[in-house]
Amino acid sequence: MGQNLQTGRQLRPIDLARGHGLSAQAVRNYEEAGILPAAGRTPHGYRTYTPLHARALGAFLALVPGHGHRTATSIMQAVNRGAVDEAFRLIDESHAQLLDDRRTLQAVENALRDLAPATAPEPGTAVSGRGDTFIGPLARQLGIRPATLRAWERAGLVRPRRDPLTGYRVYDGADVRDARLAHQLRRGGYLLERIAPLIAQVRAAGGLEPLEAALRDWHGRLSARGRAMLTGAAELEAYLRERG
Structure with missing residues (x-):
């Protein structure tokens, strides 16, 4: 299937950008940054992409909410240069940071009870x-x-x-x-x-009652990050599978 995606129909930058609220220039920028695999070129020098590039773009955009733009970029760069273990290490670090943030929230709540x-x-x-x-x-x-x-x-x-x-x-x-x-x-x-x-x-x-809303918001943001990491992991796994 990976070979089919790589040699499948050709896509323009705008084809990848549609549906994500992106510009064609943003897609080109992502490729230049190593977030997407290198594009093919027509005889006239125009970039051509494939469904595999579309899968990479979807994986990156799914990773951003949970890991942040910088880490998501590093993950995709590692995958695209074949350093999958490095990508996994970056993901592990994000999960460790989320766990540390949860512990910090617990420490805040414990401190508030003692105030x-x-x-x-x-x-x-x-x-x-x-x-x-x-x-x-x-x-x-x-x-x-x-x-x-x-x-x-x-x-x-x-x-x-x-x-x-x-x-x-x-x-x-x-x-x-x-x-x-x-x-x-x-x-x-x-x-x-x-x-x-x-x-x-x-x-x-x-x-301390006014802080209750802030703590609920904090809990909500951590939960949203956790779910986003799950979504990002699923999209990245699909991209890895298609790359073969």
Whole structure:
């Protein structure tokens, strides 16, 4: 069957592009990038493709949602140069990353269960018996650099007060809660501009309920990636089978 597809009817770039919402130039770019096998040429120099190229294009586009454009490109490049084991290694790495992301989400949910009580304290007060702390100890507790905490402060994620005598930043229980939330959400891939409104909602609501929607969205995105990886695997297997 692989031989039939490779020597089957000729297709133009636009023939491959139709049905995928692509331009003919995008198809040519994919071929030049090694995502598609090299095209044949007519006596006048025009590219000609076959159903095997169409299968390769379908495999690539199916891989992108689960693995991302860069990894999907590397997978197809490896397959097309005959380095199938390299392609499998890249796929394994994506699955490992997805598993790590799931563990991160679980860690976030575990951290949220251990955070401050529903009523937010006034600035400067302790939370659950925890006293005030300074930037160095808090950074060490989170495993980050003090510079990161200062960047979070500039972004509005934490709001430490200043000691009137020393000028040092002082983080009360609410600040520690917000810093831990920011740390976990950053691990989950959230950008600072997305985290700031969530923490603002937590402060205003006096509790963590506003994060429930974000966690549901996070679960949904991970599940969608997992399903997309299954779809991509099926399309890639079909392409490998047709290549022979």
